[in-house]
Amino acid sequence: MDLDEVTISRAIVQEQSRVLLEYMEMDVAIVGGGPSGLACAALLGERGIKCALIEKKLSIGGGMWGGGMMFPRIVVQEEARRLLDRFGIAYREHAPGYYVASSVEAVSKLTAAACSAGVEFFNLTTVEDVMVKGDGRVSGLVINWTPVEMAGLHVDPFTLACSYTIDATGHDAVVARLVEAKGTDLAVKGEGFMWAGRAETNIIRHTREIYPGLVVTGMAANAVAGENRMGPIFGGMLLSGEFAAGLVAERLGR
Ligand code: 48H
Ligand code: FE2
Numbered sequence: 001m002d003l004d005e006v007t008i009s010r011a012i013v014q015e016q017s018r019v020l021l022e023y024m025e026m027d028v029a030i031v032g033g034g035p036s037g038l039a040c041a042a043l044l045g046e047r048g049i050k051c052a053l054i055e056k057k058l059s060i061g062g063g064m065w066g067g068g069m070m071f072p073r074i075v076v077q078e079e080a081r082r083l084l085d086r087f088g089i090a091y092r093e094h095a096p097g098y099y100v101a102s103s104v105e106a107v108s109k110l111t112a113a114a115c116s117a118g119v120e121f122f123n124l125t126t127v128e129d130v131m132v133k134g135d136g137r138v139s140g141l142v143i144n145w146t147p148v149e150m151a152g153l154h155v156d157p158f159t160l161a162c163s164y165t166i167d168a169t170g171h172d173a174v175v176a177r178l179v180e181a182k183g184t185d186l187a188v189k190g191e192g193f194m195w196a197g198r199a200e201t202n203i204i205r206h207t208r209e210i211y212p213g214l215v216v217t218g219m220a221a222n223a224v225a226g227e228n229r230m231g232p233i234f235g236g237m238l239l240s241g242e243f244a245a246g247l248v249a250e251r252l253g254r
Contacts, residue, residue: 019120023050026050026052027044027050027162027164027252028044028049028052028163028166029051029141029164029165029166030044030166031054031165031166031175032053032167032169033053033061033111034061034063034064034170034218035061035063035064035106035218036221036238036244037053037062037168038060038107038111038114040166040244041053041117041119041245042110044117044248045114047245049248049252049254053119053120053122054143055121055123056126056149057123058123059123060107061111064106065103067232072102072103073100073101073102074103074233075098075099075100075233075234076091076233076235077097077098077200078099080236083238084106087110088109089105089106089110090102124145125144126149127142127169127178128144129142129157130142130179130214131159135212137213138179138213139162139213140161141165142159143157143160163213164213164214164215164248165213166215166216166248167210167215168218169220171220172220173188173216173219173220173224176188176214176216179210186211188223191222191226193229194229194231195229196228196233198228199228199229200236203227203239204239204240206225207243207244207247208247210224216244217244218237221240
């Protein structure tokens with residue numbers, strides 16, 4: 001069969017335009033495609049909640065791809081082992097309670113779970129601002145193409161509406177900092193020293209609605225709270241993503 005190049009181009013433009021229009025209003029927008037955002041998205045999607053994951057980079061996976069110092073392995077502790085099982089991620093027990101898995105497999109399986117759960121992905125898309133109107137809630141995201149941001153071009157953005165936003169942007173806690181920068185009473189303390197045990201224990205407590213309509217998860221939750229960092233152990237990221245999904249589902253009555 002000969003192939004029509006214009007049909008190929010038209011298929012992509014038409015399909016992605018349809019998806020973008022469909023997601024101009026959604027239940028939950030997850031900002032950041034690292035482990036916490038992916039776990040959260042997959043578990044929200046499994047509950048039939050309409051959600052999209054917005055990732056500024058070309059590839060999904062955030063800091064999980066790199067494992068520990070570019071060794072593509074991650075460690076997950078006992079408390080989160082059931083989530084490795086849930087997502088079908090293989091692991092080996094290195095020492096009692098310390099499980100080691102391939103970071104490539106972990107990212108791939110989490111991403112596949114989110115895709116299977118009906119989550120839409122908008123990659124190469126940067127969240128540059130949020131929408132807050134009269135009710136004082138974060139009710140939408142201001143987005144632009146990452147290459148536009150990188151080139152410093154003056155191109156105005158689009159806005160997507162959502163009932164809840166999840167800040168899963170990792171160390172930088174980007175969405176929280178955007179809200180803080182507007183002179184609100186939200187204060188982002190910044191992450192503390194390396195202390196894995198404490199960081200991993202406290203992350204669930206920090207996974208919460210930090211501003212009306214805005215929930216923070218993963219490393220961003222610890223960064224907002226001034227909590228410690230943990231290095232390449234990822235159980236807390238998965239548990240925090242799961243907790244954020246449960247919290248938002250409950251608020252949505254689902
Ligand atoms: C769209 C954005 C924007 C934006 C950033 O860093 P991540 O992997 O985040 P977590 O919290 O799921 O996982 C943290 C983990 O990877 C880690 O770094 C750990 C455990 N560190 C411990 C330590 O001691 O160092 O992913 C965040 C994602 C990235 O993919 C960014 O590209 C993306 O968010 N992102 N997406 N719009 N404005 N800002
Ligand atoms: Fe990190």
